[in-house]
Amino acid sequence: MLDRLRVHVKGWLGMVILIMISIPFALFGLQNYTNGGSEKAVAEVGDYKIYQADVNQAYQNRVAQLKEQYGDQYSADLFNQEAIRQESLNRLIQEQLVLQTVNKDGYVASNKAVLDVISNIDAFHKDGRFDKTTYEQLLQARGLTTTDFVETVRASIEREQFINSIIGTTLVDESEIDEFHRLTNQTRDIKYLLLRISSVVNEVVVTDEELNEHYSQNKLLYRSPEEASIEYISLNLSDLMSEVSPSKDELLAFYERERQSFTVSGHRRASHILIEATADLADAEREEKRAKADMVLSRLNKGENFASLAKELSEDIGSAESGGDLGIITDGMMGAEFEKTLDSLEEGEVSNVVQTQYGFHIIKLVSKEADKVQPYEAVEETVTELFKLNVASERFYQLAERFAELAFENPDSLNPIADELGLTVEQQTGITRTSDEGIAASTKVRQAVFNEDVLAGNNSDAIEIGSEHLVVLRINDYVPEATMPLTAVKDRVELSVKKDKANELLTQKAADLLSQLTSGVTINTLSTSDDVLLEDIGPVTRHDKSVPVKLLNDAFSMSHPTQGKPSFKLSTLDNGDVAIIELSKVTDGDPTEMTETSRQTFKQFLSRLTGEVMLAATIENLSVEADVVLANQAQ
Structure with a gap:
């Protein structure tokens, strides 16, 4: 949560x-x-x-x-x-x-x-x-x-x-930070006995009866995925763009028509002093606010500094500290009355008192920069790309509608689309629901391939697999999902049964060793066997990379050693190996070792976590x- x-x-x-x-x-x-x-x-x-x-x-x-x-x-x-x-x-x-x-x-x-x-x-x-x-x-x-x-x-x-x-x-209390440090920097001294599944799996004998029983009970594990081969036809804007080769005259004419696209917008920078007066104020209070705004304007007219007065008197907490600075203002970013007033000002000029829904403003146009058209030479590459995009886009949208119509009108073939629109029919084989190559890397394509209507022999709808990239496909060949015969998967079945039986043997052996450990036999004594490996890790942290993650998590979930006696726990690793962990010592982190930077980081994290709760x-x-x-x- x-x-x-x-x-x-x-x-x-x-x-x-x-x-x-x-x-x-x-x-x-x-x-x-x-x-x-x-x-x-x-x-x-x-x-x-x-x-x-x-x-x-x-x-x-x-x-x-x-x-x-x-x-x-x-x-x-x-x-x-x-x-x-x-x-x-x-x-x-x-x-x-x-x-x-x-x-x-x-x-x-x-x-x-x-x-x-x-x-x-x-x-x-x-x-x-x-x-x-x-x-x-x-x-x-x-x-x-x-x-x-x-x-x-x-x-x-x-x-x-x-x-x-x-x-x-x-x-967050300082004691909470100390406790957090103690836990996150805690170390645990561990050893473990490792029983490798590989040491017993090859010795396990599997009978035909066990193979048949496992195969019968787990047939879903041994199914070949459905697979299809398709032909498809593609309409792609990028392909159409590559076919456009404009002349210099065409590019210059396009540049002149679209000068606005190559214009760097000017801007207005404004400051204001706001005396807040919301719509729910009583008339008397509103008049008091207006009088205050008029007083501020009077002081400005007498030569006082705008930024200083904004810091002193503006009630816009977001801009007052910066001298009323609102930054760059573009059309539509402020209310209509505010922007109308701003448009009427010359650079450096201060307005009269202006009323908006937020109260009474005094507005200053700090700076104004006109729009600037970039010279053709500076944007020639961009002009070329935009020209190609315009021409190709127009052609793409002209073809796209016909592309979809032809796919619908001719549900049993892609050739009419290719012939009329001058496109090429392409092939892709071996497509499954998890394919990630060619056009089958698109989820939409894979979903269309295995659509019931397409499997029945019809063209797909036009599929948008990317920006201005359409595809229509149909099935050439289809192999449904099926359970593979035991003869084809016998090696996999045998290995699975062997691992299950080997895991039972290891678990039993580990339980016997754990019983000996809890009765007083030392872990070093039990490691003399060739098929039992002792790893003396020493102190580990919660994020130690030298220990398997599953084993590390189990080690930090163990109860503390008591009365000088270690704690023990069985841990089955992800690869099937079984370990017996010995925890001999738990050492908490020392809060006095925290730097001030670390303490502040912990404090921010805990404050955030507590705040979220x-x-x-x-x-x-x-x-x-x-x-x-x-x-x-x-x-």
């Missing part, structure tokens, strides 16, 4: 923003996807209702994230679908609980904090810096306005403030206070 929570907490803000720009109708929007109509809610968080449509959308978004994360390795079989649905519902509930708490407790994200987040999102960068055109185009492509996105980022920052108010304020408990308490009701509970 803590691992999941840790990812959830640390990535909350980043995840919200990532989802917002990658998936339409974001999971963490401020409204339900549907008002529910007459549909019954699946969960209620206070007065807020969550409907099945919300859960379905959250589920689809989560699956999209998993597909992005795992790429071609993704398969629906890897995940419990019901568990993902439940996780999606839990996330919606938790998000609403936090959102309601944020609104109730008055968390506020400053304009500068919002701008800093947006301007540092790599997806909005071009040539290493924030690009307004990229920003607007990406949001527009996802059906989002800049205003909505800014407010979503603001809400995300406020949620992060709530989380950090718990995580970041958790205190407190956050989980807080959200659980919120669910009780907010009266969270699930439909199955209500019934």
Whole structure:
């Protein structure tokens, strides 16, 4: 639970923003996807209702994230679908609980904090810096306005403030740090007797009866995978680009038409002094705030320094300490009234008092840089690539629709596609559900190969296996999954039976040796046998690489030696070997050896860990206070 929570907490803000720009109708929007109509809610968080449509959308978004994360390795079989649905519902509930708490407790994200987040999102960068055109185009492509996105980022920052108010304020006692150091730096002195499975496996005799019995009971272990050979045809943008050979005149004409694409955007840098006045203020209080803003403007007009007054009087905690600096401002990043005023200013000029939803501002245009068109010679390579991309893209989208139509209209052959579109039919053999070569490296291709309709002899649908890369395939030959005959797998079956019998022998022998050890015989005495190896390791740490992981974990799970007598434990290793561990001494780490840097690192880790536990408990308490009701509970 803590691992999941840790990812959830640390990535909350980043995840919200990532989802917002990658998936339409974001999971963490401020409204339900549907008002529910007459549909019954699946969960209620206070007065807020969550409907099945919300859960379905959250589920689809989560699956999209998993597909992005795992790429071609993704398969629906890897995940419990019901568990993902439940996780999606839990996330919606938790998000609403936090959102309601944020609104109730008055968390506020400053304009500068919002701008800093947006301007540092790599997806909005071009040539290493924030690009307004990229920003607007990406949001527009996802059906989002800049205003909505800014407010979503603001809400995300406020949620992060709530989380950090718990995580970041958790205190850890010095004694807890000392105890943590003692445990993490603990050493254990061990020896172990090792009984190798290889020492007995070749001596084990297996009868035909045992072979037949094991084979009959474990036939699923001896099945050959289904396998297919295919022919396919591919439509790929990169191939089409390689066929484009523009002339110099064509490139120059393209450069002139698309000058905006080769223009480095100018920017405006602004500062402000904010006297906060939210919409819920009484008229008298609002007038007091306005009077304060007018007083600040009067002092500025008398020659006082803008940055000094911002540090002294601005109520925007995000920018006051930096003299009111808001950084680079691009269109859509601030409210309409703010930006209208900023547009009217000359470099170095200070505005009159301006009212927005956040209060009263006095705005200064610190610097202004005009857009700059890059000369053709500096961007010739980029111009060439963009020209090829434009021409090839237009051709790709012209062909793509016909590509899919021909595959559907001619379900029993790829030749009509090849003949009409001038493409080549290619072959690939030996494809299984786990193949990772050729086009079968794509999960989508492997899923299509073993699709029931394709196995019946039809063409696949057009499969998008990459950006602007379509494939249609059909089966040439198919061999279904089958149990291999005993004669074909006899060696494997025999080895498996031998290992099972050898493990029984080793376990019994190890138990006899352990009995002798507990009765007082020393471990050194028992190591005289040729088939028993003694390893005197000495002190090991929890992360020692010289000892098998399974054995190390068992050693640190053993009870401490008592009354000068060692502890013993059997440990079966992953390769089938059996060990008897002797633990003779446990030495805790010495807190006095910690450097100040290490102590601070431990403190941060424990504070974070404790804070995450407190956050989980807080959200659980919120669910009780907010009266969270699930439909199955209500019934």
